[in-house]
Amino acid sequence: MEAARFEVKPYPEMWESLDMDVPRFDKARQMLGEVYGKMFMSQPNRPEKMAYFDDMISEIFGRRIQEMIDVKKEGRPIVGTFCVYIPEEVVVAAGGVCVGLCGGSPGSIPDAEKILPRNICPMVKSAFGFKVGKICPYFQVVDFVYGETTCDAKKKTWEILDRLVPTHVMEIPQMKNARDKTLWFEEVKDFKTKVEEVCQKTISTDDLAAAIKVINNKRRALQRLTKVRASSPAPISGKDALLIEQIAFYDEPVRFAEKVNELCDELEERARNGEGVIDSSAPRVMVSGTPMALPNWKVHNLIEAAGAVVVNEESCIGTRYFKDLIDENKSTMDEQLDALTDRYMKIDCSCFTPNYERIDQILKEYKDSNAQGILHYSLQFCHTYNIEEIKVREACEKEGIPYLSIESDYSPEDVGQLQTRIEAFLEQIRG
Amino acid sequence: MQVGIDLGSRTIKVAVVEDGRMIDYRIAESGFDPHGQALEMIKQYKPSKIVATGYGRHLAQKHFAHDVITEIKAHAIGARYHFPECTTVVDIGGQDSKVISLGANGSVVNFQMNDKCAAGTGRFLEIMATSLGFALDEFGPAALESDQEVAINSMRTVFAESEVVSMKNRGIPPKDVANAVHLSVVNRLTAMLNRVGFGESIVFSGGVARNPCIVKMLQERLDCVKVESPSAPDIVGALGAALYADRC
Ligand code: SF4
Numbered sequence: 001m002e003a004a005r006f007e008v009k010p011y012p013e014m015w016e017s018l019d020m021d022v023p024r025f026d027k028a029r030q031m032l033g034e035v036y037g038k039m040f041m042s043q044p045n046r047p048e049k050m051a052y053f054d055d056m057i058s059e060i061f062g063r064r065i066q067e068m069i070d071v072k073k074e075g076r077p078i079v080g081t082f083c084v085y086i087p088e089e090v091v092v093a094a095g096g097v098c099v100g101l102c103g104g105s106p107g108s109i110p111d112a113e114k115i116l117p118r119n120i121c122p123m124v125k126s127a128f129g130f131k132v133g134k135i136c137p138y139f140q141v142v143d144f145v146y147g148e149t150t151c152d153a154k155k156k157t158w159e160i161l162d163r164l165v166p167t168h169v170m171e172i173p174q175m176k177n178a179r180d181k182t183l184w185f186e187e188v189k190d191f192k193t194k195v196e197e198v199c200q201k202t203i204s205t206d207d208l209a210a211a212i213k214v215i216n217n218k219r220r221a222l223q224r225l226t227k228v229r230a231s232s233p234a235p236i237s238g239k240d241a242l243l244i245e246q247i248a249f250y251d252e253p254v255r256f257a258e259k260v261n262e263l264c265d266e267l268e269e270r271a272r273n274g275e276g277v278i279d280s281s282a283p284r285v286m287v288s289g290t291p292m293a294l295p296n297w298k299v300h301n302l303i304e305a306a307g308a309v310v311v312n313e314e315s316c317i318g319t320r321y322f323k324d325l326i327d328e329n330k331s332t333m334d335e336q337l338d339a340l341t342d343r344y345m346k347i348d349c350s351c352f353t354p355n356y357e358r359i360d361q362i363l364k365e366y367k368d369s370n371a372q373g374i375l376h377y378s379l380q381f382c383h384t385y386n387i388e389e390i391k392v393r394e395a396c397e398k399e400g401i402p403y404l405s406i407e408s409d410y411s412p413e414d415v416g417q418l419q420t421r422i423e424a425f426l427e428q429i430r431g
Numbered sequence: 432m433q434v435g436i437d438l439g440s441r442t443i444k445v446a447v448v449e450d451g452r453m454i455d456y457r458i459a460e461s462g463f464d465p466h467g468q469a470l471e472m473i474k475q476y477k478p479s480k481i482v483a484t485g486y487g488r489h490l491a492q493k494h495f496a497h498d499v500i501t502e503i504k505a506h507a508i509g510a511r512y513h514f515p516e517c518t519t520v521v522d523i524g525g526q527d528s529k530v531i532s533l534g535a536n537g538s539v540v541n542f543q544m545n546d547k548c549a550a551g552t553g554r555f556l557e558i559m560a561t562s563l564g565f566a567l568d569e570f571g572p573a574a575l576e577s578d579q580e581v582a583i584n585s586m587r588t589v590f591a592e593s594e595v596v597s598m599k600n601r602g603i604p605p606k607d608v609a610n611a612v613h614l615s616v617v618n619r620l621t622a623m624l625n626r627v628g629f630g631e632s633i634v635f636s637g638g639v640a641r642n643p644c645i646v647k648m649l650q651e652r653l654d655c656v657k658v659e660s661p662s663a664p665d666i667v668g669a670l671g672a673a674l675y676a677d678r679c
Pocket residue numbers: 082083084085150151290291316347349350351
């Protein structure tokens with residue numbers, strides 16, 4: 001497929017049926033296609049198996065939505081989420097579909113700012129704006145949203161979002177003591193009850209065991225992708241890898257895992273033959289920090305346009321989503337839920353305090369990915385990541401790791417300045 | 432002979448180096464056609480290599496430059512030409528300000544740049560000078576005459592501007608307001624310096640290094656540190672690019 005010919009396919013009638021602002025959304029669709037064509041399709045030596053993921057973008061507002069509409073017709077629910085803390089295994093066990101709704105586009109922010117304060121995280125504003133403007137088919141198709149009490153921006157936005165779409169909230173603890181785990185365990189149980197209620201279905205241990213396998217397999221496939229990225233020359237661009245990590249939040253999990261594994265076969269073959277997307281002398285950068293939601297490719301694009309390659313994302317749209325698995329060898333419901341709770345309590349989000357595990361994890365991923373520098377990325381107004389950045393910086397200084405911290409939003413205004421800073425960082429790595 | 436060219440948002444600077452020594456330099460407004468202007472400025476030289484830096488570096492590389500380096504690296508190299516031992520460079524240009532920390536061998540170990548807001552840059556000083564009715568080269572000297580400390584609280588250009596207007600309306604003498612404006616720039620700068628860390632001597636480059644009030648205030652702020660500027664502070668970046676061309 002040529003860059004110029006790449007298109008995100010239109011489905012105006014389906015959008016109409018979802019009560020969307022069709023003319024406006026159609027413009028956004030065209031723009032996404034153009035940006036994607038430019039940023040992705042022209043990359044040199046792309047793996048062949050990226051074709052599936054290109055197609056997922058081409059059909060992002062069509063086929064995948066139709067699949068979800070079909071699921072709904074069978075009386076199974078579509079649950080929208082905003083955090084990797086919501087246990088998708090439970091939704092899958094009930095026959096439902098989980099979809100990540102985090103917003104990564106500046107286009108919907110003006111809609112959000114009609115209601116929300118301006119000085120909050122762009123990811124929250126972008127997502128909220130999609131609902132206000134009726135310009136995201138995923139938001140339109142979900143039966144309800146499950147929010148959480150992680151950061152303040154999200155926690156308080158749920159109260160307002162509830163006016164537009166039914167929004168439930170799970171309480172996520174702020175610390176990781178025994179009593180926090182107990183609280184979280186209770187919340188997981190409530191979540192299960194709620195999902196069962198909506199689906200009018202009782203989740204059996206077999207259902208849950210099967211769902212845990214499905215999601216574990218998805219996470220395993222992504223782990224495998226991360227592992228092969230450690231080889232030099234890099235067998236896949238960081239942009240493509242990030243794209244796959246983003247698609248993980250809306251694709252059908254079994255098919256997705258299969259496709260990621262097929263891609264990994266190709267990439268491992270490349271690694272064996274010493275082939276890559278870029279020369280092995282290109283600086284290898286690891287990105288760490290706040291999630292980059294679709295279509296936020298700003299930083300990866302700048303890094304790779306400057307001749308470097310991104311080899312790892314320590315982020316929720318990245319390794320934090322798939323580094324831990326759930327123990328599959330539990331037989332009773334309580335044991336299963338307990339194992340699930342254990343796995344989820346390992347998520348090292350900056351909303352927790354203290355959060356030493358994350359610093360260790362960053363250093364581990366830095367080594368494992370054979371990176372040569374760390375770029376910390378924080379969305380503007382994300383206080384928890386912005387403050388935790390201090391510790392990441394200190395750790396990098398101590399270890400002598402080249403380091404750059406960036407705080408940015410979705411606007412193109414700071415691209416020139418970011419480009420200079422990123423290039424200077426790469427000069428530092430090149431020495 | 433090597434040429435370094437620094438394509439800034441407002442001005443273009445050219446430095447010419449031969450056998451590792453600077454032999455010539457030029458500065459001109461970017462105008463409406465920076466590419467044409469740049470070519471005009473370098474046409475009299477016969478360099479073996481041209482290296483571009485600054486905002487327009489990639490455009491230059493497309494058309495005539497052989498290589499590019501960032502402003503950060505260029506300033507690091509350029510500052511070392513004048514002060515071979517320096518470990519900290521402060522540069523305030525038209526659109527941005529930066530603090531660069533160098534290792535013993537002169538390589539960049541850390542740097543900070545201002546965020547996307549203009550506060551703390553040459554542009555900010557210019558906007559404030561205009562709104563107070565000063566020509567840019569009178570602005571620093573006027574501020575130096577003030578013996579009244581008033582403070583601007585806002586760090587954002589737009590808010591700072593309205594603060595300045597309200598100070599004027601309250602009848603505060605322009606020289607005192609000018610002083611406050613300078614102080615706010617220096618406060619920003621010292622905050623950046625503290626973040627990056629600094630050594631015993633600081634090289635101050637960029638057009639704003641010619642502003643006597645900023646230099647004096649910075650020196651006072653940083654007490655036991657020596658603040659030095661090269662005689663042509665605007666061309667440090669271009670010079671760094673030329674020296675880089677000479678090296679490789
Ligand atoms: S960064 Fe924290 S709040 Fe955001 S998705 Fe990850 S775990 Fe949830």
